[in-house]
Amino acid sequence: MMGPCLQRGLWGIGLNGLLIAVVLAFSPLLPAGRYLAYNVWLNPQQEIYLLDLQRGLAHSLTQGRVSAGRPVWSPDGRQIAFEGRDRGGSTLYVMDQFGKNLRRVVEQGAGNQYTPVWFVDGSGLYFRSVPGDGEVAFRVNLDGTGLAPIDVYNYEYLLPHEYDPTRFLMAGYHDGSEGIFLARDQTDRLERLVTTSLLFREHPQWSPDGRQIAFISWDSQKTEVYVLNADGSDFRALTGDGVLKGNLSWQP
Template identity: 30%
Template sequence: NPSWSPDGQRIAFASSRTGNFEIFTMKADGSDVRRLTNHKALDYWPVWSPDGKRIAFTSNRDGNYEIYLMNADGSGLRNLTRHPAQDNFAAWSPDGKRIAFISSRAGGHDVHVLEVPGAR
């Protein structure tokens, strides 16, 4: 599930190299690996914002899968969905103002869209 940064300089990815799935970034040549998350839960499917400043990802750290957002350096973590349904597979709108995701809220697996807090 690697995701290229918009400028092509870094790749975000999930890895279990530390014993649990966490989000990492690295330079395109494989150097400068940085661990962005550190939690006993599973963090998956990172995707860069169009401006390269944030990364959305899926985690079950609140008991079920939700969409989370953090700055590209791992700071500013926040849960965007907070819903008892399973929310997965974030995808940014081209303008960076919305995130589409798959959710089981309606009993199936449907696409939902949320406004990104603080998006300009």
């Protein structure tokens, strides 16, 4: 979703069965961050898709086994944690990067579980929970042991940074036309990366090496994944299936 309205009419982008998708274009030069994970809404449930940027193919990782939301890559890029909707609530799951070894992390004792954040060493997760009245946060090891509450205010500091303050991406209308802009060091100086009337569904993702930017577009009919180089060149769509997408996450 678009953030609060900024000066000059711009919007800041901040905080925050097997089905093969048709990919329109892909880059052969992606030494880091080969995969993008994202949600696809296939009524009545959500799937997590993996988009291989080198091969130009996307497919479902969850394949109907659980309704899945908010994929988050582990620090080493080999596992994905996500919110699984089942049994009338939300529970944390983990699987490997290709959808194997799918398992629940917490069986009971933590209420509904949301917004997983990986330990720095990848051995466990922090998460927000609503066990009844009020909101709390927990930590847990990947094998389900060590479940313990943590201060919910401290949890907020564990959330990933929304954007790089030295390279803040904006979308909107400026200097006569709409486009995607880069503001460096939060100054008034704006660099136009590309002219486009596409709307952002959510904040863009920098590639791990900082060379590319990916985002999900939004209109009333469909959403697609787009990518461009950090200098604004080679702007292109990566998908063309028209299904509703969200929660884009670039592999480390």
